Amino acid sequence: MKSRKSLPRSSAKHRAELRLKAELHKLVAERDTPQDGVPSCVACDRRGDDVHEIVPLSHFGHNTMAECLQMKNACVICRECHSQLHNPAGRTKILGILQERHGYRYDEEPWRQYIE
Numbered sequence: 001m002k003s004r005k006s007l008p009r010s011s012a013k014h015r016a017e018l019r020l021k022a023e024l025h026k027l028v029a030e031r032d033t034p035q036d037g038v039p040s041c042v043a044c045d046r047r048g049d050d051v052h053e054i055v056p057l058s059h060f061g062h063n064t065m066a067e068c069l070q071m072k073n074a075c076v077i078c079r080e081c082h083s084q085l086h087n088p089a090g091r092t093k094i095l096g097i098l099q100e101r102h103g104y105r106y107d108e109e110p111w112r113q114y115i116e
Contacts, residue, residue: 017065024069025051031102032076041078042097048076052085054094059110072104073111088114 028051033039039048054075057068075094077085084090092114098104099115106115 017069020066020069024071024074027071028074029076031071039076041081042075042101043081043084043094044078046078046080049079050077050082051075052077052082054085054091054098055110055114061110072098072102072106 029039029048032042032048032051040046041048051074053068054073055068057065060068075098077094081090084094095104095106095111095114099106106112
């Protein structure tokens with residue numbers, strides 16, 4: 001996998017990516033918050049601590065951050081379950097949960113390798 005070059009923090013593109021990420025995280029937190037109003041971890045249903053991308057940006061090759069920052073590639077996760085997002089079996093589990101709950105499709109790369 002080829003890594004993505006970092007953008008200067010002051011660049012307009014970098015600021016736009018940060019805004020996109022913040023908006024995505026807000027939408028994901030809303031999606032993963034049940035009626036009790038407390039965001040819950042998609043893996044264990046305990047109180048969620050963070051919104052996190054499931055498949056990291058580095059797995060998207062030369063694609064843009066916008067392709068990584070999609071609702072189907074992010075979830076609320078607790079600290080105890082966070083490590084699952086850093087190994088293939090954990091990613092498969094989390095993507096499967098999102099696929100079942102929300103009907104997301106993962107038939108294209110880079111998600112396909114975790115679902116098949």
